[in-house]
Amino acid sequence: MQKKKEKFLDKIVKKDYNNELETILEKKAFDESAKNLLLNIVYKIEASYKDYEKVKTHVASKEEYIQHFIKMIKENCESINICKINSKESDILGDKTFLVDKESKRIICYPIERKLLYCIAKISKHDEIIKEKHQIICKTLSNLINIGNNIETVEPLRDFNGYSWTTIPREIESISYNIIYQNLRILMGHDFLEKWIDNKQFIIDYIELFKSKLEEKYGVRNQKEIIKTLEKLSVLLELKYNPKEIETYQKNKKETKEQLDRIEDKEKFIEAITKQKRDLAEEIKRIDETTNNKDLLQNEYIKRNEKLPLKKKIFSVRILSKLMHEEREQKIKELEKLNELLNPKKFVAYKKEMEERYGYLKLVDIKDIDKEIEEAIIKLQKVFLRCYKTKIKQVENKTEILEDIYEFRYYHLLPFNENNNIYEVKALEKDIKEVRQLLIKKAQELKIMIITSKNEDIDDEILKQIFNIRAISLEEIYIKLTKEKDVFYVQLFDEDAFEEKIELTNFGNLNKKDLEIKLNKKIKVFN
Secondary structure, three states: OHHHHHHHHHHHHHHHHHHHHHHHHHOOOOOHHHHHHHHHHHHHHHHHHHHHHHHHOOOOOHHHHHHHHHHHHHHHOOEEEEOOOOOHHHHHHOOOOEEEEOOOOEEEEOOOHHHHHHHHHHHOOOOOOOOHHHOHHHHHHHHHHHHHHHHHHHHHHHHEOOOOEOOOHHHOOOHHHHHHHHHHHHHHOHHHHHHHHOOOOOOOOHHHHHHHHHHHHHOHHHHHHHHHHHHHHHHHHHHHHOOOHHHHHHHHHHHHHHHHHHHHOHHHHHHHHHHHHHHHHHHHHHHHHHHOOHHHHHHHHHHHHHHOOHHHOOOOHHHHHHHHHHHHHHHHHHHHHHHHHOOHHHHHHHHHHHHHHHHHHHHHHOOOHHHHHHHHHHHHHHHHHHHHHHHHHOOOOHHHHHHHHHHHHHHHOOEOOOOOEHHHOHHHHHHHHHHHHHHHHHHHHOOOEOOOEOOHHHHHHHHHHHHHOOOOOHHHEEEEEEEEOOEEEEEEEEOOEEEEEEEOOOOOOOOHHHEOOOOOOEEEOEO
């Protein structure tokens, strides 16, 4: 009776979502194929989200996810054109599968649901979610978090179909961005990242809050290593996926090096600062004189417009006056910064900042950027796994440890590249095993997981198989240990359906007495 009620409620909720979306679509200038694709996305999310929520554990509820999807369409999409082959739009797209214009709130996309969903997530993001004071990484870290979140938004549609969980690495927009974002989500939580991404006013400096919470949860050493590696990766990925930036980086690197060289001669540096201050004061004075004199302002208006292309021309003297007041404010801020540099403490901090900036800009000279990215991601995983140990040690009840088992299974199966998942990366084998054994031991202490052997390595060899399968519900998994000739095998069953038969290596001369379970008997893994 209860299940019938739940199914009835599900139908009502589904109908409400569709009605809400249809009401919004009626007011939008989308073509019919776009509207159909959007309704199909809601239908498929409805069917798949329960499994997604089960597999990944700490995510938004289905209702939150769909309401957010509808809100993104309502607030950020004015035009969606579904592109047909050999159409005008396909000429605009070139070799891309979609185009997003945030300024005009326009999307052009091929009729691929997951691509359209990615576009909607992308068009809804603020380009910068980190304060300008963080300089070069303001843009790169913002991109790292935003792109990772876009990929996650597509995941319930991309990897789940209501029956199974399948991840095809080539369908992920960027495997690297995805791994990094999932690291952050697991360590910091879904809600924290969502609030960060949605931060518009910079009332809260989220990067500083992020550092503070990382330190509080995982210690100073881990916090510093994570931040340093994230910053490096954000720049490397920017250079890889946005090669147009290389020229800008080269130019900034040269300018920053020249600035560092000037800093070394403190006397000349102070002399240069003093000259910059004089120049700025003169420019501020000129702006004041111009904006307070109608004739001078009119002459400035004519002069500027003569140099500007048609699209960028200033429409009126009043607009010019406003622009010049904004320029004045900017120059006053620059003047204040220069004054600060004459303070010895501020000077030391500025020098350190320039050195850090130069360190990031030098990454533009790396020859094998893919290798550098892979090494940095492996380094990040090692710190992540160290932090995850801390997370497991703090678990106190059965519900939490079961959620962590699901979460770590999800992490195990994250694609590392197009050929391997995380758990298959040789450089991480030892670290993953340590975390997995700690997790299994904790689950056994809380009496929710069977013990297959008193020997920890044998127990791990048998039970680690559950972290490598894509069954939706782990609570329904059974194992059976068999021996054929001198070789041991573990068989996995999902709701009585045979899943897999795996040869167990590294068993050596195992004696049956070392086992806590009987051979050839199907046993439920979770109590």
